Amino acid sequence: MSHMEQPSERPGDGIDPRGPNVPHFARLFAIWLLATAIVEPVLYFLVWPHIPPGTMTDAARGAQFDALVLTMTAAPVVIAVLEYYLYAMIVWHQKKGEPPEDGPPIWGHVGIQAGWIAITSAIVMGAFVFGTYELINTSGAGGGEGPSPIWTPAATKNMLTVQVIGQQWLWTYRYPQFGGFETPDLILPNHTKIAFHVTSLDVIHDFWAYQLGVKADANPNVDNVAFATTNETGRFTVRCDELCGIWHGAMYNYGYIVSPTAFYKWATSTEKKLAPLTKTLPKFAWTYNPSANGAGGGYYPSTDPFYEVYKYEYGSSGREGNLPAVHIKSFGWKPSQAGAHHVRER
Amino acid sequence: MTATTMELGAGTTGYRPTATRLAHPWFSLNVITAFLGAAAGYGIGHWIGNYIASNYAVVQSTGQNNVAVVLALFFGVLGFIVGIGGLNYPILKMFGYQPEERAPVEDWTKYFRFSTDHKVVGKQYLVGVIGMFFIGGLFAMAIRTELTNPTTHFFAPDIYLQIVSEHGTIMMMMATSLVVGPLGNFLIPLMIGSRRMAFPRLEAISFWIFLCGLMVILTALPLGGFDTGWTGYAPLQTEAAPGMDAYLVGFGTIGTGMILNGFNQIVTIVNYRAPGMRWSRLPIFVWSMLATSFLLTLATPVLFVAGWFGVLDRTAQTAFYVNTHGGSSYLWENLFWFFGHPEVYIMAIPGFGLVGEMLPVFTRKPLFAYRVGAAGMFGVALLSFFVWQHHLFVSGINPDMRPVFMLTTELISIPTGFIYLIGMGTLWRAKIRFTVPMMFCLAMYFNFLIGGITGVYNSDVPVDVTIHGSFFVMAHFHYTIMGGLLFAFFGAVYYYTPLLTGKMLNNTLAKIHFWWMFIAFNFTFFPLFIVGFLGMPRRVFEYAPRLQVLNDWASASAYMLGMSFLVFAVNFVWSVWVDPKPAPANPWQSLGLEWQLPAYKMPWYNFERLPIILSDPYHYGEREALPVAHLQGVLALAGAGAGGGLAPVGAVGPDPGPEISPPRGEAEREDPRPE
Amino acid sequence: MSDVPQLLDREAEEEYEIESTEGGLWTGSRLFVGAVTMAWSAVAFAYFYLRAIDRSGQWDPHHLTPPPVIGTLIALCVLLGAFMLEYGRHQLRRGLHFEWLTAAWLTALFGAIAGGFQIWQLTRLPFYPGEYGYTSVFIGFAPLNVAMILGGAYWAETIAARSIRLRAEVGPDMHLGESEHAAARHLRASLAGCNFYWWFMVLASLLFWILFYVVD
Structure with missing residues (x-):
C-alpha cells in the first residue's frame, strides 16, 4: 500500500471545512504543557509523602520513590492521551444538522509514527534502567530473591537474620542468632539490616510486611531471602499475600520495630524464657519438612x-x-x- | 448455484447418508442426546474409576477417589461430544468417508445441533459466552457482598474461596473465547470473502467442548469446590478437595476447544482468503484474530500439559509439584504462567482489533497507520511468550532474571502503544459519529489507558514488591480485560447485531447501558487500585477496617455494574425476539466486505460468487476510491461512506441503503431476505 | 473502472477452492505440529527444570529407568512407520496402488504397535510414579506419547481407507498420485501433512528416547 507514505496526494484530502491550517497541534501542546506544569509539582510536593508503603525501611522508601517516579512519568502521558481524546471528541465530531460527511483520508504519517515509536521506546527504556537501578541499589527492593540472593547489602556484618515460617494459617519467626527460638512475635531493631529467610511448612504463602516494603513467597523446601534496613520505629502489618487455603484471609499479625537496646533485651530474655521449648523444636535449618x-x-x-x-x-x-x-x-x-x-x- | 460448487473440497464423490440425515429430526442427535451421553459417560467413568482405584490406600484413607472423579468428568465430556454427534465424522473417516458439505437444517433446532455453518456456530458461541459471563458475574456479586464488611461474613471462608475461584476461572475461560468464539467464527469468512471455515467440524466441536468446559467447571461446586483461585498453585492444588479435579479437567477441556478454535481460524485466514485479499488488504480485526489464534494454538498446549501433570499428581500419584519427591511447586508456576501471560493477550488483542475495525467507520476516515497496528498486535503476541516470570517477581526464583523480565514486560507497552497511535491518528480531524459502538470504543481507550499504565507499575520490580498479589493487580487486570476487551465486545455486539440477527437494537436502551456500565465500571474498579496500594491482598475475606469505606463503595458500584447488564439483556431480548425491528442494509455505512452482502440472511455458503477483493475496507473520504470488492456480479458499494444521502447519525436510521441487485440463483434457494 | 478484474468463472472458483483446501491442509499440518511441539516443550521443560533444580537430590538418585528394550522398540516402530509412509507416498506417485496401500496400512500398524508397546511398558515399570522427579516426568510423558502415536496411526489409517473408497467410487483406473480429481488432490495434500507429522514424531521420539534412556 504505497498510499500510506503519500497522504497529501490522496484525492479528497482537505475536505475538512475547517481546513488543515487550524493549529490543532499547537493548541494541544499548550494545553498539555499547562496541565503537566500543574500536575507534576502537585505529585512531587503533595502526593509523594503519602505514597505507600511509607518510609519504615530503605526498601519501602525505595518502592515509594519508584512509585513517585513512575507516576510523574506516567502523568504527562495520561494527560496527553486523555486531552487528545477529549479535544477530538469536542472539535472533530459530526455536527448536528450538518450533512454527514467523511473525514480527510489520512493513511499515516511517517514522521508521527517514527516519533511515536521513538518516544514510547525512550520512556520504556528509561523506566527499565531506573527500575533496575532501584532494584539493585536497594538489595532486591525487599523482594524475595530465593536461596542464593545476588543483590545483598554491602556489609553483612551486623545483619540480623530472621527466619519467617509460614504454615496454614500462621506466621512464626525464628531468630538463629539468639539460639534459634521460635515465636509468633516479630520484633525488629531499628537502624539494622535485616535478612528475612522466608519458608513454608505446607503450601505456598507470601510474607508481606506491608510497611517494610518486604514481600517474599514462602515456598515449602525453599529458603527465600529478602533484605531490608529499618529506619523508623513503629508497628507494621504482616499479611499472607498468596492464597493458601480457607483461612488465608485471616492469616495476618503485626510486628514492631523497636530501638536496638529494647530489641536486644527482648531477644535475650525470650531466648532464655523459651530455651526449654527450643530444645524440643527441630534443629534450626533453612527449610523444614x-x-x-x-x-x-x-x-x-x-x-x-x-x-x-x-x-x-x-x-x-x-x-x-x-x-x-x-x-x-x-x-x-x-x-x-x-x-x-x-x-x-x- | 450448482451442486458441485457447494460441495467445497468434497469433490463430486464421497457423499454418504449419515444417521443424522436419515433419521427424523426429533430423533437425530442434538443437545438432548448430548446430555444423555454426558450422563452416561459420567456414570461409566465413575464406575471405571471406582473399579481401578477404590482399593488404593490413599483412597481408602482419605475417602476421596480422584481417579473416579477425573474419569467421570472426562467420560462425561466424551459422552457429550458423542451425543451431539461430534465424533460421527472422525469415525466415518476411518472407513474412508469424506465430509459432506450441505445446507444445515433450516429451523431453530439448528442452534441446538452440531452445526458446521460458521454463522450458526458464531451465534451459539455468542449465547454461550454471554451466558457464561452472566454466571461468572453472579459470582462477582457474591464476592463484593462478602467484602462489604471487614469482619462480618456472609459466607463461610471455604464457600467464599469457592466463589472467588469459580468467578476467576469462569471469567478467564469465557474471556479467552469472548471475541474469537462468536465474532471470529461469524465474521472471518465474511471479511476475507470465504464460503467456509477451513475445518467446519473442528469449529463446531470447539464450541461444544467450550460448553462442556463451562459445565465441568461448574461441577466443581457439588464436588466441594476448589480453593486455589484460578491460578491453582500447587501444593494447595495437590491437596485440595475433588472440586480441584473439575478445575484441572475443565481447563484441559476448554483448552482443547481453544486450541481447535485458534487452529481453525489461522488456517482459514491463511488459506481461504478470496482472490485479491492480499495481506495488506486484510481488515485489522482479521489481523487481531490471527495474532490471537497463534497465541491460542501455541500457548494453550502448555496449559494442557501443566493440567495433565496436575491430574497425574492427584490420581496416579506422580510428584511433579511435590518438592520432596523431586518435583517442584515452581514447575506449575512456570508452566501455568508460560501459558497464563499469552492468555492475557488472548483477551486483549481481540479488543484492539474490534476497536480498530469500528473506529474508521465512525470517524469516517481510513485507519491511521494500518501496518503499524497489525505489527503492534503481532509484537504483543510475540513478546507475550517472554514475560511470564513477571508474575513471580517475589517467588524466589531466578532473581538474576528479574531485570530481563522487567524489560520484556515494559517493552510490550511499545506495541500496545501502537493501538493508541492508530486510534489517535484516526481521530485526527475526523468526523466522529457518536453512535453507541463508537462510545464503547472511546471508553475502551479510556479504560485501557488506566489498565495499561498501571501495568507498568506492576512490571517495575520495586513497586511490584508492594502491589504484587494485592487488589491493585486485581483492579489492573479488570481494567484491561473488562475495561478493554469487554467494552470493545459490547461495542461490537451493538455494531454487529444487525449483521448477526438482521435486527436493530434499541438505541436509547443502548445508550443507557453504555453510560451505566461505563460509570459503574470505573466507580467499581478505580477505588480498588487504592485499596490494593493501601495493603489489601487478593482473595481475602477479612481486611483492615480502615478500608471498609472504599470497599463498600466498590461493592455498591459493582451491584450497579451488574445491573447495567440487565439493560443490555432486556434490550437484546426485546429488540431481537419480542419486538424485532428489521435493520436497514448496512446501517453504519461501513465499507467492510461483511456489510456488503445482499441480505442479512445469508446462504450457508455466504457468497453466491467468490468475491474479488479490490481494496482494503478503509477508503473513507475518498470519492473516487475503488469499491471494496467485486461481488455478485455488481461492484459493491463504491465509496459507500462518501457524500450525502446517508442516514442521520444514530443507531436506527431508515436508510434504504444502496441499490443491490438480487443475487443470481435466487430461485434455487429459500428466501434469503429477512422476514 | 474498466480495469476492475472480473469475477472468476465457475470452474476457476472451484479450482480456487480446491487450492484453498490443499493449502489449508499444508498450513494445518504444520500448525498442528507446532501445537504438539509446544506440548512436548512443556514436558521437556519439566524434565530439564526438575533435573536442574533437583531439590534434595530427588531427581533420579538411583538411575531408575523404564524397560529400555520396550522404549527402544517404540521409537523404532515410529521410525519404521515414518519410513513406510514415505515409501508409500513414493509408490503412490508412481501409481503403484497396491504398494502404496500396503505401506499405508503398515504405517498404521506400526503406529498401533508402538502405542501398544508404550501402554505395555507402563505396566512393567520398576518404580512407583511419584518416586522421583524422573519417574514423574516419565509417567507424564508416556500417555501423551501414546496419544501422539495413535493420532498419527489414525491419520495414516484414514488416508488409506479413503484411497480405497475413492477408487471404489471413481473407478479402479484412478491414478491417485496424479489424478486432478478434487478428492485425490485433497488426499495427496492430507498425505503430505501426515508424512510431515510422522517425521516430526520420529524427531520427538528420538529426543525423548535420549532423555529417558541415554542421558544419566
Missing part, C-alpha cells in the same frame, strides 16, 4: 515403597531438620528385584 512428603500430609507415604526409609530418616510426623538425600543413599537401599536390571550404573 513437616512430614517427609510435603503437601497433603499422609498422601504419599501410604503407598510409597520408601515410606519406611523416609520415616526412619525424617520421622513420620512433626518437623524434622532437613536431611539431604545423601542419607537415603547411605541407607543402602536396593531396588526391588523386579526392576533391578533396569537400574543403570554410573
Whole structure:
C-alpha cells in the first residue's frame, strides 16, 4: 500500500471545512504543557509523602520513590492521551444538522509514527534502567530473591537474620542468632539490616510486611531471602499475600520495630524464657519438612515403597531438620528385584 | 448455484447418508442426546474409576477417589461430544468417508445441533459466552457482598474461596473465547470473502467442548469446590478437595476447544482468503484474530500439559509439584504462567482489533497507520511468550532474571502503544459519529489507558514488591480485560447485531447501558487500585477496617455494574425476539466486505460468487476510491461512506441503503431476505 | 473502472477452492505440529527444570529407568512407520496402488504397535510414579506419547481407507498420485501433512528416547 507514505496526494484530502491550517497541534501542546506544569509539582510536593508503603525501611522508601517516579512519568502521558481524546471528541465530531460527511483520508504519517515509536521506546527504556537501578541499589527492593540472593547489602556484618515460617494459617519467626527460638512475635531493631529467610511448612504463602516494603513467597523446601534496613520505629502489618487455603484471609499479625537496646533485651530474655521449648523444636535449618512428603500430609507415604526409609530418616510426623538425600543413599537401599536390571550404573 | 460448487473440497464423490440425515429430526442427535451421553459417560467413568482405584490406600484413607472423579468428568465430556454427534465424522473417516458439505437444517433446532455453518456456530458461541459471563458475574456479586464488611461474613471462608475461584476461572475461560468464539467464527469468512471455515467440524466441536468446559467447571461446586483461585498453585492444588479435579479437567477441556478454535481460524485466514485479499488488504480485526489464534494454538498446549501433570499428581500419584519427591511447586508456576501471560493477550488483542475495525467507520476516515497496528498486535503476541516470570517477581526464583523480565514486560507497552497511535491518528480531524459502538470504543481507550499504565507499575520490580498479589493487580487486570476487551465486545455486539440477527437494537436502551456500565465500571474498579496500594491482598475475606469505606463503595458500584447488564439483556431480548425491528442494509455505512452482502440472511455458503477483493475496507473520504470488492456480479458499494444521502447519525436510521441487485440463483434457494 | 478484474468463472472458483483446501491442509499440518511441539516443550521443560533444580537430590538418585528394550522398540516402530509412509507416498506417485496401500496400512500398524508397546511398558515399570522427579516426568510423558502415536496411526489409517473408497467410487483406473480429481488432490495434500507429522514424531521420539534412556 504505497498510499500510506503519500497522504497529501490522496484525492479528497482537505475536505475538512475547517481546513488543515487550524493549529490543532499547537493548541494541544499548550494545553498539555499547562496541565503537566500543574500536575507534576502537585505529585512531587503533595502526593509523594503519602505514597505507600511509607518510609519504615530503605526498601519501602525505595518502592515509594519508584512509585513517585513512575507516576510523574506516567502523568504527562495520561494527560496527553486523555486531552487528545477529549479535544477530538469536542472539535472533530459530526455536527448536528450538518450533512454527514467523511473525514480527510489520512493513511499515516511517517514522521508521527517514527516519533511515536521513538518516544514510547525512550520512556520504556528509561523506566527499565531506573527500575533496575532501584532494584539493585536497594538489595532486591525487599523482594524475595530465593536461596542464593545476588543483590545483598554491602556489609553483612551486623545483619540480623530472621527466619519467617509460614504454615496454614500462621506466621512464626525464628531468630538463629539468639539460639534459634521460635515465636509468633516479630520484633525488629531499628537502624539494622535485616535478612528475612522466608519458608513454608505446607503450601505456598507470601510474607508481606506491608510497611517494610518486604514481600517474599514462602515456598515449602525453599529458603527465600529478602533484605531490608529499618529506619523508623513503629508497628507494621504482616499479611499472607498468596492464597493458601480457607483461612488465608485471616492469616495476618503485626510486628514492631523497636530501638536496638529494647530489641536486644527482648531477644535475650525470650531466648532464655523459651530455651526449654527450643530444645524440643527441630534443629534450626533453612527449610523444614513437616512430614517427609510435603503437601497433603499422609498422601504419599501410604503407598510409597520408601515410606519406611523416609520415616526412619525424617520421622513420620512433626518437623524434622532437613536431611539431604545423601542419607537415603547411605541407607543402602536396593531396588526391588523386579526392576533391578533396569537400574543403570554410573 | 450448482451442486458441485457447494460441495467445497468434497469433490463430486464421497457423499454418504449419515444417521443424522436419515433419521427424523426429533430423533437425530442434538443437545438432548448430548446430555444423555454426558450422563452416561459420567456414570461409566465413575464406575471405571471406582473399579481401578477404590482399593488404593490413599483412597481408602482419605475417602476421596480422584481417579473416579477425573474419569467421570472426562467420560462425561466424551459422552457429550458423542451425543451431539461430534465424533460421527472422525469415525466415518476411518472407513474412508469424506465430509459432506450441505445446507444445515433450516429451523431453530439448528442452534441446538452440531452445526458446521460458521454463522450458526458464531451465534451459539455468542449465547454461550454471554451466558457464561452472566454466571461468572453472579459470582462477582457474591464476592463484593462478602467484602462489604471487614469482619462480618456472609459466607463461610471455604464457600467464599469457592466463589472467588469459580468467578476467576469462569471469567478467564469465557474471556479467552469472548471475541474469537462468536465474532471470529461469524465474521472471518465474511471479511476475507470465504464460503467456509477451513475445518467446519473442528469449529463446531470447539464450541461444544467450550460448553462442556463451562459445565465441568461448574461441577466443581457439588464436588466441594476448589480453593486455589484460578491460578491453582500447587501444593494447595495437590491437596485440595475433588472440586480441584473439575478445575484441572475443565481447563484441559476448554483448552482443547481453544486450541481447535485458534487452529481453525489461522488456517482459514491463511488459506481461504478470496482472490485479491492480499495481506495488506486484510481488515485489522482479521489481523487481531490471527495474532490471537497463534497465541491460542501455541500457548494453550502448555496449559494442557501443566493440567495433565496436575491430574497425574492427584490420581496416579506422580510428584511433579511435590518438592520432596523431586518435583517442584515452581514447575506449575512456570508452566501455568508460560501459558497464563499469552492468555492475557488472548483477551486483549481481540479488543484492539474490534476497536480498530469500528473506529474508521465512525470517524469516517481510513485507519491511521494500518501496518503499524497489525505489527503492534503481532509484537504483543510475540513478546507475550517472554514475560511470564513477571508474575513471580517475589517467588524466589531466578532473581538474576528479574531485570530481563522487567524489560520484556515494559517493552510490550511499545506495541500496545501502537493501538493508541492508530486510534489517535484516526481521530485526527475526523468526523466522529457518536453512535453507541463508537462510545464503547472511546471508553475502551479510556479504560485501557488506566489498565495499561498501571501495568507498568506492576512490571517495575520495586513497586511490584508492594502491589504484587494485592487488589491493585486485581483492579489492573479488570481494567484491561473488562475495561478493554469487554467494552470493545459490547461495542461490537451493538455494531454487529444487525449483521448477526438482521435486527436493530434499541438505541436509547443502548445508550443507557453504555453510560451505566461505563460509570459503574470505573466507580467499581478505580477505588480498588487504592485499596490494593493501601495493603489489601487478593482473595481475602477479612481486611483492615480502615478500608471498609472504599470497599463498600466498590461493592455498591459493582451491584450497579451488574445491573447495567440487565439493560443490555432486556434490550437484546426485546429488540431481537419480542419486538424485532428489521435493520436497514448496512446501517453504519461501513465499507467492510461483511456489510456488503445482499441480505442479512445469508446462504450457508455466504457468497453466491467468490468475491474479488479490490481494496482494503478503509477508503473513507475518498470519492473516487475503488469499491471494496467485486461481488455478485455488481461492484459493491463504491465509496459507500462518501457524500450525502446517508442516514442521520444514530443507531436506527431508515436508510434504504444502496441499490443491490438480487443475487443470481435466487430461485434455487429459500428466501434469503429477512422476514 | 474498466480495469476492475472480473469475477472468476465457475470452474476457476472451484479450482480456487480446491487450492484453498490443499493449502489449508499444508498450513494445518504444520500448525498442528507446532501445537504438539509446544506440548512436548512443556514436558521437556519439566524434565530439564526438575533435573536442574533437583531439590534434595530427588531427581533420579538411583538411575531408575523404564524397560529400555520396550522404549527402544517404540521409537523404532515410529521410525519404521515414518519410513513406510514415505515409501508409500513414493509408490503412490508412481501409481503403484497396491504398494502404496500396503505401506499405508503398515504405517498404521506400526503406529498401533508402538502405542501398544508404550501402554505395555507402563505396566512393567520398576518404580512407583511419584518416586522421583524422573519417574514423574516419565509417567507424564508416556500417555501423551501414546496419544501422539495413535493420532498419527489414525491419520495414516484414514488416508488409506479413503484411497480405497475413492477408487471404489471413481473407478479402479484412478491414478491417485496424479489424478486432478478434487478428492485425490485433497488426499495427496492430507498425505503430505501426515508424512510431515510422522517425521516430526520420529524427531520427538528420538529426543525423548535420549532423555529417558541415554542421558544419566
